Amino acid sequence: MIFLDRIGRSPVRYLFPSQTTEPRISHLGAYDTTSGHDPTELNKRLDVASQFEHKDILSLTLPSPAYSVIQRQRGPQRMPATTLDVPTYYATYNLLCVYLLRLDSSLKGKKLRARLSESLDVAFRTSLTH
């Protein structure tokens, strides 16, 4: 189960329900490897994915945080991203199309949980090159 959470504000990330309390959350692309999401909003949404996870259905939340991270000389800096950004939304749409096609062909056998995220990483790289 893939839950979409407020996408189109900033580059999309991914989170497994069990990762809500980890300080270093999974991320997509070279963005913000050290900081977590806004815990209040995200935790509310993660409940949906958690419900499925508790029923042994593999789940993933795709949130778009209310900030983006830009690389500055002094290090990464967070910039507010609370509005809908059309190019980012379109990029997320492309990513989801590639991801779902990839997932459909690769989701089989063992290590299903890993395939959920691996497929997204592959889709991310693919959609960047098109």
Add this chain to the structure above:
Amino acid sequence: MAQITEQTVPGNALNIVICTLPGSEPGSIIVSAGIDYHSTGDELLVQNATLEMLPLLVQSLNSNKRRYSLVLIAFTGEKKQEGSRYYLLQLMGEAAQGYPRHDIP
């Protein structure tokens, strides 16, 4: 061909909307988003856009051959997630009774 169904959630004004793109093998991939929210301004735009992603995906992926069914769901009950809870209850109930269910590969 996409199949659209609605599921009534007790105590909720809005229904869960489910669109299924059938696959050739047992198993489903579910993509979901929230359908009811009480935001304003930029937040409302973002949430609308998130929900609108579901029909966009249907439009793009409907013509593709799939192994697994693609199930796109708009869940009602934003704050307490009643929609997703109710959907899961139904899903698990059907499975327990031997009805067809969305088997996750």
